[in-house]
Ligand SMILES: O=C(O)Cc1cc(O)ccc1O
């Protein structure tokens with residue numbers, strides 16, 4: 226395969242392969258070329274593009290979106306995407322579900338799953354995807370799918386793009402290479418990557434097998450939350466987001482192109498790699514982010530703030546402050562609040578909370594049962610909070626400054642109630658007894674002791 230990655234343009238070829246190069250910033254107007262002079266100067270559509278390339282625009286927002294949300298890129302490619310197009314045939318969706326998907330009862334209960342073992346059989350990213358919950362309606366561009374992915378083999382001469390949503394990868398085990406039209410992204414546990422709607426990828430296993438969480442966002446593209454009075458710094462900083470430099474493949478070989486479109490997987494044959502973008506510019510592009518670079522802000526005297534202070538990325542809806550999805554992080558931080566019950570409070574929420582754990586222990590669930598690779602679902606207006614162990618500890622512990630260390634939990638919080646899939650409802654990893662964890666909480670009330 227002819228992968229063009231000259232060191233001068235951001236990639237370093239090593240003995241064992243390629244070290245990806247990245248550009249820093251969030252939502253920038255980037256420009257990058259894998260061959261000198263491949264980017265047209267001063268215009269998007271010259272009569273003839275350098276090197277005989279085709280110019281193609283990829284629009285992530287309506288043409289007329291306000292400037293702050295207007296997203297598009299210009300790709301200079303060996304063949305335009307329309308030439309990848311053949312007769313598409315329906316492909317079995319496997320265990321990938323798209324909202325609306327009403328295939329199991331929606332229990333009125335807190336739900337939780339043990340980590341699901343990585344299957345031994347060869348599974349590409351597409352074959353190994355298992356949907357846990359869906360909400361909203363992909364056709365209305367609202368809501369999300371929350372999935373687990375299991376990758377035990379690299380895609381080979383197989384490519385994929387998702388027309389139904391952008392994809393937020395949260396790896397939990399193993400390392401992946403996301404070879405994209407825009408360049409190469411490598412991710413490991415502790416990092417995330419976002420592949421915008423319509424961007425072609427090939428998912429490879431760098432160090433496997435791999436397992437992780439995937440949020441398929443049908444709604445507004447993920448962006449940084451407002452910081453309000455927090456000011457210009459802390460939380461997720463723009464400079465820590467990394468977008469790949471251009472890297473292209475000039476490869477003619479029998480290949481397959483998969484597309485998820487309208488909740489259905491489709492595939493067609495093609496005779497070359499569609500990752501053939503030699504240069505590109507614009508602000509619609511994939512990116513990665515190291516969650517360990519997140520600078521949490523929290524209460525430094527007393528009380529426990531709303532988890533929205535830990536928002537990494539938000540997918541806005543048409544209603545200000547009501548997210549289609551918030552991606553929220555619970556990572557290493559100091560707890561210093563005085564005379565305070567420090568873990569999450571008991572609560573009921575109009576939003577719906579899908580949680581995962583990359584590593585460590587989550588401070589609301591110290592009694593076991595929420596393990597790395599596991600999932601919990603606290604749906605709209607259903608009560609939840611610390612388990613008995615976490616409550617008793619946090620109520621009695623001496624309140625010295627205490628550092629939560631070696632922990633990385635996250636939440637996909639959405640305005641829509643989430644429906645579980647049949648796969649999730651019937652899987653042996655489903656914890657039937659979790660729904661009753663609240664009953665173990667003791668009565669401490671004593672009217673004689675204020
Ligand atoms: O329920 C959860 O564990 C997530 C969560 C954490 C927190 O600190 C406050 C509210 C909340 O929903």
Ligand SMILES: [Fe+2]
Pocket residue numbers: 572574578603609
């Ligand atoms: Fe919660």
